[in-house]
Amino acid sequence: MRRDAAAILADMPPDERVLLRPLLETSRGFRVTATLLAAVTVWGVVAYYLQVRYGLGRTGLNRPGYWGIYIISFVFFIGISHAGTLISAILRVSKAEWRRSITRSAELITVLVIGFGAIQPIVDLGRPDRVLTVILHAQMLSPLLWDVISIGLYFTACTVYLYVPMLPDLALIRDSGIKYPRLYTFLAAGYRDTPAQRARLERVIGVLSIVVIPIAISVHTVIGWIFAMTLRPMWHSTIFGPYFVMGAIYSGIAAILVAMVVLRKAYGLQEYFKDIHFDYLGRLLLVFSLLWFYFTFAEYLTAFYGGEPAEMRAFWAKISGPFAVPFWTMVAGCFFVPLALMSRRSTRTPRGTFVAGIAVMVGMWLERFNIVVPTSVNPRWEIESVGRYLPSWIELSIMAATFSGFILVYMLATKFIPIVSIWEIKEGREESVHLVADRVAGYLPGHPAQPERADP
Amino acid sequence: MSPTRREFVWTAGAAGAALALTRVPDVIWTAQSDDEIAWQPGIEDRLTSTCLVCPARCGIRGRVVDGNLVEIGGNPLHPVSRGGVCPRGIAGVQTLYHPGRISSPLERVGPRGSGEWREISREEALSRVSERLGGLREEGRPEKLALVSGYCAGTMSDLWRQFLVAFGTPNRVPEEYHDGTDLVMGLMHGMRRQPGYDLENARFVLSFGAPLFESWWSPLQAYVAFSGRGTGGERPHFVQVDTRFSRTAAGAHEWVGIRPGTHAVLALGIAYVLIRDGLIDERFLDQHVSGFEDFTDQQGRRRTGYRSLVTRNYRSEEVSAVTGVSVERISSLARDFARGGAAVAVCGSDVTQSAHGLLAGLAVHSLNVLVGSVGRAGGVMFGDAPPLGSLPQPVLDATATSGLERERVGSSGVPFGEGDPSLRFARGVVDSSEPTIEALLVYYANPLASSPRPDLWEDAIDRIPFVVSFSPFLDETASLADVILPDLLSYERWQDAPVPRSHPYPVWGIARPLVEPQAGGTHTGDAILSLARSLGGSVAESLPFEGFETVLRVRARGLFVAGRGMTLGDEFGRRHHRQMEQRGWWLPEHGDFDSFWDDLVEKGGWLDLFYDETDPARISQREDGRIALMPEELLEVLEAQGRRDAMYIEVVSPGSEEAPLLLIPYRLSTLSSGTLSLERWLSELPTVLPEVFWEPWVEVNPETAHDLGLDDGDMVHVASERGRYRARLKVFPGTAAGTVCAPYRLRHPDGEGANPLQLLDDSHDPLTGLSSWFSTPIRLERA
Amino acid sequence: MTRWGMVIDLDLCTGCAACEVACKSENNIATVPPDQAMMGRSISWMKVETDLEGEFPETRAVFYPRPCMHCDNPPCIRVCPVGATYINDEGVVGQIYPRCIGCRYCANACPYIAKYFNWYGPEWSESERQHLNPDVSVRPKGVIEKCTFCHHRLQKAREEARAEGREMLEADYQPACVESCPTAAITFGDLDDPEHRVAELKEDPRAMRLMEDLGTRPKVYYLAPRE
Numbered sequence A: 001m002r003r004d005a006a007a008i009l010a011d012m013p014p015d016e017r018v019l020l021r022p023l024l025e026t027s028r029g030f031r032v033t034a035t036l037l038a039a040v041t042v043w044g045v046v047a048y049y050l051q052v053r054y055g056l057g058r059t060g061l062n063r064p065g066y067w068g069i070y071i072i073s074f075v076f077f078i079g080i081s082h083a084g085t086l087i088s089a090i091l092r093v094s095k096a097e098w099r100r101s102i103t104r105s106a107e108l109i110t111v112l113v114i115g116f117g118a119i120q121p122i123v124d125l126g127r128p129d130r131v132l133t134v135i136l137h138a139q140m141l142s143p144l145l146w147d148v149i150s151i152g153l154y155f156t157a158c159t160v161y162l163y164v165p166m167l168p169d170l171a172l173i174r175d176s177g178i179k180y181p182r183l184y185t186f187l188a189a190g191y192r193d194t195p196a197q198r199a200r201l202e203r204v205i206g207v208l209s210i211v212v213i214p215i216a217i218s219v220h221t222v223i224g225w226i227f228a229m230t231l232r233p234m235w236h237s238t239i240f241g242p243y244f245v246m247g248a249i250y251s252g253i254a255a256i257l258v259a260m261v262v263l264r265k266a267y268g269l270q271e272y273f274k275d276i277h278f279d280y281l282g283r284l285l286l287v288f289s290l291l292w293f294y295f296t297f298a299e300y301l302t303a304f305y306g307g308e309p310a311e312m313r314a315f316w317a318k319i320s321g322p323f324a325v326p327f328w329t330m331v332a333g334c335f336f337v338p339l340a341l342m343s344r345r346s347t348r349t350p351r352g353t354f355v356a357g358i359a360v361m362v363g364m365w366l367e368r369f370n371i372v373v374p375t376s377v378n379p380r381w382e383i384e385s386v387g388r389y390l391p392s393w394i395e396l397s398i399m400a401a402t403f404s405g406f407i408l409v410y411m412l413a414t415k416f417i418p419i420v421s422i423w424e425i426k427e428g429r430e431e432s433v434h435l436v437a438d439r440v441a442g443y444l445p446g447h448p449a450q451p452e453r454a455d456p
Numbered sequence B: 001m002s003p004t005r006r007e008f009v010w011t012a013g014a015a016g017a018a019l020a021l022t023r024v025p026d027v028i029w030t031a032q033s034d035d036e037i038a039w040q041p042g043i044e045d046r047l048t049s050t051c052l053v054c055p056a057r058c059g060i061r062g063r064v065v066d067g068n069l070v071e072i073g074g075n076p077l078h079p080v081s082r083g084g085v086c087p088r089g090i091a092g093v094q095t096l097y098h099p100g101r102i103s104s105p106l107e108r109v110g111p112r113g114s115g116e117w118r119e120i121s122r123e124e125a126l127s128r129v130s131e132r133l134g135g136l137r138e139e140g141r142p143e144k145l146a147l148v149s150g151y152c153a154g155t156m157s158d159l160w161r162q163f164l165v166a167f168g169t170p171n172r173v174p175e176e177y178h179d180g181t182d183l184v185m186g187l188m189h190g191m192r193r194q195p196g197y198d199l200e201n202a203r204f205v206l207s208f209g210a211p212l213f214e215s216w217w218s219p220l221q222a223y224v225a226f227s228g229r230g231t232g233g234e235r236p237h238f239v240q241v242d243t244r245f246s247r248t249a250a251g252a253h254e255w256v257g258i259r260p261g262t263h264a265v266l267a268l269g270i271a272y273v274l275i276r277d278g279l280i281d282e283r284f285l286d287q288h289v290s291g292f293e294d295f296t297d298q299q300g301r302r303r304t305g306y307r308s309l310v311t312r313n314y315r316s317e318e319v320s321a322v323t324g325v326s327v328e329r330i331s332s333l334a335r336d337f338a339r340g341g342a343a344v345a346v347c348g349s350d351v352t353q354s355a356h357g358l359l360a361g362l363a364v365h366s367l368n369v370l371v372g373s374v375g376r377a378g379g380v381m382f383g384d385a386p387p388l389g390s391l392p393q394p395v396l397d398a399t400a401t402s403g404l405e406r407e408r409v410g411s412s413g414v415p416f417g418e419g420d421p422s423l424r425f426a427r428g429v430v431d432s433s434e435p436t437i438e439a440l441l442v443y444y445a446n447p448l449a450s451s452p453r454p455d456l457w458e459d460a461i462d463r464i465p466f467v468v469s470f471s472p473f474l475d476e477t478a479s480l481a482d483v484i485l486p487d488l489l490s491y492e493r494w495q496d497a498p499v500p501r502s503h504p505y506p507v508w509g510i511a512r513p514l515v516e517p518q519a520g521g522t523h524t525g526d527a528i529l530s531l532a533r534s535l536g537g538s539v540a541e542s543l544p545f546e547g548f549e550t551v552l553r554v555r556a557r558g559l560f561v562a563g564r565g566m567t568l569g570d571e572f573g574r575r576h577h578r579q580m581e582q583r584g585w586w587l588p589e590h591g592d593f594d595s596f597w598d599d600l601v602e603k604g605g606w607l608d609l610f611y612d613e614t615d616p617a618r619i620s621q622r623e624d625g626r627i628a629l630m631p632e633e634l635l636e637v638l639e640a641q642g643r644r645d646a647m648y649i650e651v652v653s654p655g656s657e658e659a660p661l662l663l664i665p666y667r668l669s670t671l672s673s674g675t676l677s678l679e680r681w682l683s684e685l686p687t688v689l690p691e692v693f694w695e696p697w698v699e700v701n702p703e704t705a706h707d708l709g710l711d712d713g714d715m716v717h718v719a720s721e722r723g724r725y726r727a728r729l730k731v732f733p734g735t736a737a738g739t740v741c742a743p744y745r746l747r748h749p750d751g752e753g754a755n756p757l758q759l760l761d762d763s764h765d766p767l768t769g770l771s772s773w774f775s776t777p778i779r780l781e782r783a
Numbered sequence C: 001m002t003r004w005g006m007v008i009d010l011d012l013c014t015g016c017a018a019c020e021v022a023c024k025s026e027n028n029i030a031t032v033p034p035d036q037a038m039m040g041r042s043i044s045w046m047k048v049e050t051d052l053e054g055e056f057p058e059t060r061a062v063f064y065p066r067p068c069m070h071c072d073n074p075p076c077i078r079v080c081p082v083g084a085t086y087i088n089d090e091g092v093v094g095q096i097y098p099r100c101i102g103c104r105y106c107a108n109a110c111p112y113i114a115k116y117f118n119w120y121g122p123e124w125s126e127s128e129r130q131h132l133n134p135d136v137s138v139r140p141k142g143v144i145e146k147c148t149f150c151h152h153r154l155q156k157a158r159e160e161a162r163a164e165g166r167e168m169l170e171a172d173y174q175p176a177c178v179e180s181c182p183t184a185a186i187t188f189g190d191l192d193d194p195e196h197r198v199a200e201l202k203e204d205p206r207a208m209r210l211m212e213d214l215g216t217r218p219k220v221y222y223l224a225p226r227e
């Protein structure tokens, strides 16, 4: 079987040959990494068991530090999820042709990370056994419930949005017979890549990529509102909705970049993730670092200028108080590092974007920390004593397991689906080059405006 | 927190009901079943009693459901506490149901301190003790028996006295509340007893370090006065003179922060202004006071009077320099004190517990004399003791008579009062070459932990072959006993509970069993009676009572026949009764003693509000009928000690100058037992000022902390010449620079002691022998 | 309309904490072990907060006993995803323990931090269980709890009054903290009933509420200390 598959692969065209190889070959490095990640994940599961068994007391949470790592992880992961779907949707809608090789890997991040993000609030519950109460006794005024709905929708939409464009590739694998024929027969769901099917597929993708944008924006807006709807200092802020969405996209881009660098290296995808991709995404990252600075500055300036005593206590706690280190590390990670690296072409390389991407991810995690914790431990009433929050090993383990679990599942997924969309690449090669040439020509004076290729 | 502790069962009340969502996780979720405790309409009762947790003896009401005491609240009929309680009183349920309680009489089997015990029956325990004690009497050595007893004012104390006298031993070691004010009153008024303070009707209360809202004789008396609830909202103005920002200082209207050991200087500084500005009550001084002006004593010597001493030595600038209180503040305090009558200066035990305590106490109380606030509403009053029925005269056989003639172990040797009898006793036992004491009874005391010299007590107990403890808990002393006959807890037993004499009128509260006593416990009163019975002879004759309740009835009969007072009643009843008595009327309310007794128990006690202000014996019982500002017996002692000019001059406690840091121990108002912290609610949050949890701590000023390089929350060793202990450092701005305020009665959660009193040096007042608590230099070291 | 409320005279409060302990005894509030308390996990539905100013000898303090404010416009109840905290038609803000999922959103939404969480299950030894108040359920681990204005006392008082065929009086329903206060600093009753003392006291010129500017409309009033 194996030899057969390898032989089949060898006979395939170059795109297929390269992009399907990871489905068949597994390196030692992969195995070692997967084992390590699995170990960390199991460790985290044990930690969670202990937490369930003995109570949330096993965390470092307290009064008034009611929220900590889990809520931070929740906001962070859901933020990352804006990587894929939202960006790929925007690129699709705007017909950015360079998107073709990156959408799949990005969308996969989204779907997985929503899952890992969405379990965080459940991990955070004092009574996870009662989680279904949220449905039985839904109290619609609660922003948490808005979140349940928007995340639910988002997850569904993203899964469909990942799955539908994957159909031609799944059909290809099925037809090639290189791996688990029955599984792929099932997954490909009778897709035969007939022109009619292809046309319908493209239309569905077109609709989905529009629908998914408002949903994605709503998700992180609502998460921002979880905080903004309370009266706590430095949470009660109208900017939080857009601020969170912007931050989410920002961290999402960073996540894509990091994933691309790793995939490129691991699977030898230099031909697909080209320097130009890193250059373009790097520019996007640069734009967002500036946006991030703008939002953050606006947010802190208004808090500072108002000078409301309760706000100021949280403010100073971050600027120069006990949270100064996470705060300024965040500023460095979210602003200075990406600004420095991405504003020069010479560092908008895979390596440069990798560093910037990591910096932004760390910075954005800290941003969530700096939002959740300092306000939580600084009561509005100044005579209440200020709290302290130090995460326990249980929380850190669960956080580590969330990261490792996500990476592990992502890695395993690359063993089942081509991480670069084969048919889109092909489509790009075969059709888009002309189409784009025509389109560009159509933009120019002297040519009759080319009717856009109406979605068939 | 270990998993096993965590698995510790918890019960969900109604909470269980909706858990039915998913049954499987429930198994994980609850170590025990999560099922609802089905709510049953329990049999519920509210029973009146008296709180015995501290000397204040407030009236309480217990809520008893199905035989369990579930809540303690105040008894609104109680004239002192008026329905209020303090946190200790409320938390009493946690003492009653403390898991560490001894459940049966015990006999030691292993060597002392090994913790090996055998459960024995009550009868066995009693016969073990009576054999031993009987032996002492048979051998003609009754004085070899000693009792160390804690606070038990009232009939328990009288019963012990009766027993010891009939037995024939002079060795009773009281571990009681000696604040030294009784000695002050003894000298100035010829009545050695604690003064009563009519706080409720006062206009101005000037407290010199008396922790009125904390551990005063009766904090509830102070609270009620402060609130004005007994006087239709008229509230006295409270001024607290204190060396630290205590909770009393924080709650009072004004706080006068003062240098350690200088309370009396401030008092005399105020006296100076009163005299200078003519704010004294000349008529009162004329009629009732001696020693104000220079005078000639009985030996015909010329003596300087109070006026000259004060005007010469306490000019405001000097006082201000010593005390740290500004000149203007001194004047305004004096004016406020004198203006409009009904001002009272309260002398705290902290004034008297210093190297010059007695003289300082005199100085503070002299303020009351100057403005005539004695024997008047709103001033210092000397109320009567309740006219209780007396116990029969003890019958003394020859053995007893000879025993009683023996000298007490560790006799006093100070001119006034008894000093610290417990410490002297321990020393006496340790120092003597032959065995002085062969049997020791320990009642309501835990000297092994509470004494400033636990080492001495340990040696002493080592030399005593037979030790009996009546403690319901296995405290340090009980752990070394040979037999433990655990007492009933206060909610299970009968006891009388006279309110402290700080209250100007007699109130005789009664505590009665609220719940069925635990099977293994024995009322110590009953134990004494049955010991007496088995000793037989004159001892039995002296204590001819069936049980302790009978003794209380005998005492109450005295009230019944006294022709005065009433069982506790509401505001209206009290007022009516007082008006009647003022006009010389008294109508019996009860036909016979039994109905009187039943009513007494139901209401919670007896009181008499009538105070005859015209009776000169209530102002002074000295020979000349006057209040002595310059008591001659004291002058003579001072002269004999070579301190001729000490009166009103030597009132500053030394020590603060050379010491780098000065220890100021203080008593927490929430922890009820000296050495056992039994109530979790109180140990968890022992006070709100400062905010602390569980652990012992010490407070220092921010500047001092900075100078020492220490931070809030550091673990430190508090060390003196004597020893050291571990405590958490609390930076507290209300603490004076250079002082370390150390709450006592705390322990570390693991039981490790943290007793600042064990750091105290030996300094004491040579006149009274009371140790000086506020003059020990200490160091703080990072632990 | 009945609106239960409280007036606390700060001039009378001496910070004795009788109210705190009375509440714990009435409402079966367990202690937490030392390490937990140090982390800020002790539970005290009534908490005496201290406003401390100045250094020796100029220190001043005001004690603020702080129950739940039973806000008329409570930010805590809106955010609860399962409606486990609610306001009833007499203005009492309550908790439904069996429904609470323990997300602690309400705790974060309360500007007064009046809510407490059961990080572990409460610990009562066999013997201590005897002093539990049978009228109040013991909360399991993982849920939020807070001052209820001793609501069970209201139910009892109503039943008793009904059984005796009379109107319920002001004195019939008084929470444990109010009853225990030795200086009678706390007054409780129906803010809308002119017969009740709180109705008059809340109009006192000294009356104020905490963070009035937030619009939570607390039903706990404080009488500012006289200077």
Ligand SMILES: Nc1nc2c(c(=O)[nH]1)N[C@H]1C(S)=C(S)[C@@H](COP(=O)(O)OP(=O)(O)OC[C@H]3O[C@@H](n4cnc5c(=O)[nH]c(N)nc54)[C@H](O)[C@@H]3O)O[C@H]1N2
Residues within 6 Å of the ligand: B053, B054, B055, B056, B176, B177, B178, B179, B209, B210, B211, B214, B215, B216, B217, B218, B219, B242, B243, B244, B246, B259, B260, B261, B262, B263, B348, B349, B350, B351, B352, B354, B653, B664, B665, B666, B667, B668, B669, B671, B672, B673, B674, B774
């Ligand atoms: N409620 C209650 N009351 C009790 C008791 C109880 O258990 N509960 N126990 C009783 C017993 S046994 C005792 S001994 C008493 C203890 O009661 P007190 O003898 O009054 O002792 P503390 O409460 O320790 O108060 C010591 C006070 O002295 C002040 N002080 C500090 N430094 C100095 C100084 O240099 N000079 C002077 N003059 N004062 C200073 C401190 O600020 C502090 O307020 O309480 C009795 N009353």
Ligand SMILES: Nc1nc2c(c(=O)[nH]1)N[C@H]1C(S)=C(S)[C@@H](COP(=O)(O)OP(=O)(O)OC[C@H]3O[C@@H](n4cnc5c(=O)[nH]c(N)nc54)[C@H](O)[C@@H]3O)O[C@H]1N2
Residues within 6 Å of the ligand: B149, B150, B151, B175, B176, B177, B178, B443, B444, B445, B446, B447, B449, B450, B451, B452, B470, B471, B472, B473, B474, B475, B487, B488, B489, B490, B524, B672, B673, B674, B675, B676, B744, B745, B746, B754, B755, B757
């Ligand atoms: N660590 C520490 N040492 C202190 C003090 C302090 O507060 N802390 N205070 C100092 C002062 S001022 C004093 S007066 C002395 C007081 O010291 P002690 O008179 O020795 O009083 P406690 O230490 O309270 O010990 C009383 C003992 O009585 C027992 N007991 C409790 N309830 C009952 C009961 O109902 N019946 C009987 N028979 N026994 C019972 C308990 O086991 C407890 O250990 O201690 C001094 N030393």
Ligand code: SF4
Residues within 6 Å of the ligand: B051, B052, B053, B054, B055, B056, B057, B058, B085, B086, B087, B088, B089, B090, B218, B219, B220, B672
């Ligand atoms: S002051 Fe003393 S007697 Fe009164 S309630 Fe408190 S502990 Fe009991």
Ligand code: SF4
Residues within 6 Å of the ligand: C012, C013, C014, C015, C016, C017, C018, C019, C020, C048, C063, C065, C180, C181, C182, C183, C184, C185, C186
């Ligand atoms: S019981 Fe009364 S005086 Fe004591 S802290 Fe509470 S409100 Fe203040």
Ligand code: SF4
Residues within 6 Å of the ligand: C068, C069, C070, C071, C074, C075, C076, C077, C093, C109, C110, C111, C112, C113, C114, C115, C146, C216
């Ligand atoms: S005080 Fe807090 S918990 Fe109470 S009703 Fe208001 S917001 Fe809710």
Ligand code: SF4
Residues within 6 Å of the ligand: C079, C080, C081, C082, C083, C084, C085, C099, C100, C101, C102, C103, C104, C105, C106, C107, C143, C144
């Ligand atoms: S913790 Fe409980 S009561 Fe609070 S918001 Fe969450 S579910 Fe509602």
Ligand code: SF4
Residues within 6 Å of the ligand: C022, C023, C024, C026, C027, C045, C046, C067, C068, C146, C147, C148, C149, C150, C151, C175, C176, C177, C178
């Ligand atoms: S009203 Fe009841 S529940 Fe609320 S603080 Fe007072 S005693 Fe506790």
Ligand SMILES: [Mo]
Residues within 6 Å of the ligand: B176, B177, B178
């Ligand atoms: Mo004492």
